[in-house]
Amino acid sequence: MFPYEIEDTDDWLGTPTPLETCRHQLRMYENEFEELNLQLREARGKIFKLVEMHAEASHERDTLRAQLIAAKAEADNARRHANDIEIKANGELMANGKHISELTAQIRALKGHTPFAETFHHQRNSSDT
Template sequence: MDPSDIENTDDWLGCPTPLETCRHQLALYENEFEELNLQLRQARERIFKLVEMHTAASAERETLRTQLAAAKSEAVDASRRANDIETKSTWELMAKTKHISELVTKLEAATGINVRTGQPIR
């Protein structure tokens, strides 16, 4: 047996040749490349869906902000009207109380009887 044949394992049964090894490694790389392309495509689809969801959420947020601003404006207007009504009714009540007080004074002066007690005024 030639000593150079000891290192030559190309003809051993079950040992792949360098070309077969390269082809096998190439097939592994191709499979990995296809898998990565699939994952990339799926990731892009998910990103696209997320962008669509973000756009929809942003539009809804803007709609809600507009509605909130309108509701705040209406609340301020209603508060102002309520305050005006309360002020007006307080003034009217005070005016009526004053008028009643004046009428009571005139009645007591005319009749000489205390309206609250029913007793004669001295």
Template sequence: MDPTDIENTDDWLGCPTPLETCRHQLTLYENEFEELNLQLRQAREQIFKLVEMHAAAATERDQLRTQLAAAKSELADAKRRTTDIETKSNWELMAKGREISELTTQIRILKGDSPFKDHFPHQRETDRT
């Protein structure tokens, strides 16, 4: 047997020829390419959906920011009105208190009492034994 024939296995049964090996490898590459294209298409669809979701969330965020700004403005107006009402109420109470004090003084004068005499004398304990 020729020593060069030992390495030549092209004619053996069950061994693929170099052309068959290349075709098989090409088929594997084509299948892998199709799978990668499918994965790429799915990834693009998912990215597109994410971009749409982001746009919708950004729109909703902007609307909520506008509503929040309006609510803050209304709150500031309500606080200002509340402060005005409280101030007016306090002034009215002070004016009524002063008027009551003046009327009480006039009643005391008309009764003949001293207007500055305390009707409710405080009892002090001066002796603590």
């Protein structure tokens, strides 16, 4: 194609000059830059808020963890105390049972009954065999 066949369109109406095109492109870049700066500020604000929320959650987690450890220790102490009470109560019951048996044997002896004879009534008399 020859240069004289190319139309010169610089003087047509509505066709921007190269300088106008550069200025327009510059304004578009400036607007995009401002929008990106705004988005960056918003993102930084959200990140700061997330960091604060994380710090609060971590503090709450640590507090709850300490409370859980204290509650476990308290439960262990209560379990030990209940076990001690149960052992003591069982010992007292056994002592009371033994004392009642001894008193029952003494009452039967005083009444003339042979102690523990009725307990073994199911056994055969060895003289019968």
